[in-house]
Amino acid sequence: MALLPLFILILIAPSSSNAQWPPSPGYWPSSRFRSMSFYQGYRNLWGYSHQRVDPNALTIWLDSTSGSGFKSVKPFRSGYFGASVKLQPGYTAGVITAFYLSNNEAHPGFHDEVDIEFLGTTFGKPYTLQTNVYIRGSGDGRIIGREMKFHLWFDPTKNFHHYAILWSPKEIIFLVDDVPIRRYPRKSAATFPLRPMWVYGSIWDASSWATEEGKYKADYRYQPFVASYTNFKAAGCSAYSPAWCRPVSASPFRSGGLTRQQYRTMRWVQRYHMVYNYCKDYKRDHSLTPECRR
Numbered sequence: 001m002a003l004l005p006l007f008i009l010i011l012i013a014p015s016s017s018n019a020q021w022p023p024s025p026g027y028w029p030s031s032r033f034r035s036m037s038f039y040q041g042y043r044n045l046w047g048y049s050h051q052r053v054d055p056n057a058l059t060i061w062l063d064s065t066s067g068s069g070f071k072s073v074k075p076f077r078s079g080y081f082g083a084s085v086k087l088q089p090g091y092t093a094g095v096i097t098a099f100y101l102s103n104n105e106a107h108p109g110f111h112d113e114v115d116i117e118f119l120g121t122t123f124g125k126p127y128t129l130q131t132n133v134y135i136r137g138s139g140d141g142r143i144i145g146r147e148m149k150f151h152l153w154f155d156p157t158k159n160f161h162h163y164a165i166l167w168s169p170k171e172i173i174f175l176v177d178d179v180p181i182r183r184y185p186r187k188s189a190a191t192f193p194l195r196p197m198w199v200y201g202s203i204w205d206a207s208s209w210a211t212e213e214g215k216y217k218a219d220y221r222y223q224p225f226v227a228s229y230t231n232f233k234a235a236g237c238s239a240y241s242p243a244w245c246r247p248v249s250a251s252p253f254r255s256g257g258l259t260r261q262q263y264r265t266m267r268w269v270q271r272y273h274m275v276y277n278y279c280k281d282y283k284r285d286h287s288l289t290p291e292c293r294r
Contacts, residue, residue: 041234091219
């Protein structure tokens with residue numbers, strides 16, 4: 001009879017596909033790239049007084065006087081770009097902490113951008129990780145966003161976690177602790193960024209839209225809002241690399257793409273932790289996002 005309770009327990013226990021943590025991706029692309037210190041690859045861009053560089057980490061913060069941002073010393077035409085980030089707990093509504101690729105300074109008003117953005121929150125609610133892709137954005141309200149948003153399976157304020165963008169001429173893959181959470185394939189030149197971009201990071205006040213579409217604003221009674229970065233990685237083909245430079249891959253396949261196990265892991269994340277997908281938003285005009293058509 002002792003076997004009966006055990007059998008019942010097995011039946012009601014959650015399956016591994018619905019576990020708290022995602023299945024193993026089976027491959028860890030971050031291990032292929034060497035970490036660098038901040039000054040090996042980056043420089044302050046703005047808000048110098050709101051930035052502190054330690055031997056192994058960078059700290060930036062936002063208060064009522066300024067935020068802060070940094071930029072890679074060289075542009076890239078493809079590569080793997082990652083950093084381990086730790087966010088501030090508590091009330092952070094209206095505040096955005098970002099790690100992204102852009103060529104806005106080279107092409108003002110007509111730029112490309114690939115974003116990882118942490119949207120601040122109110123007490124008791126999780127951060128939202130927003131991924132986004134812009135192609136030749138105008139900067140005047142006609143920018144077409146391609147947002148996918150996630151609530152993470154861990155608390156990003158308790159420890160450092162590694163966030164990365166892998167950009168090749170064929171695809172963009174977003175990764176969290178080597179778990180692929182989104183793949184944006186190149187379906188046409190019109191819907192994919194192909195011009196060189198720099199790597200950026202920043203913390204700034206986006207009260208008009210960051211938290212629940214602007215319902216909650218930055219509250220400077222809780223300042224400073226602090227973000228810490230470490231374990232910087234930036235490897236691939238710079239804009240100055242020879243033509244034969246080969247794009248990096250997020251999988252063991254030199255040609256790019258993901259393994260079956262990586263796809264399985266990505267589907268798990270999107271099933272249990274994705275909270276917004278622009279292609280599923282029926283209020284939007286999808287003639288502007290033709291990549292959503294299957």
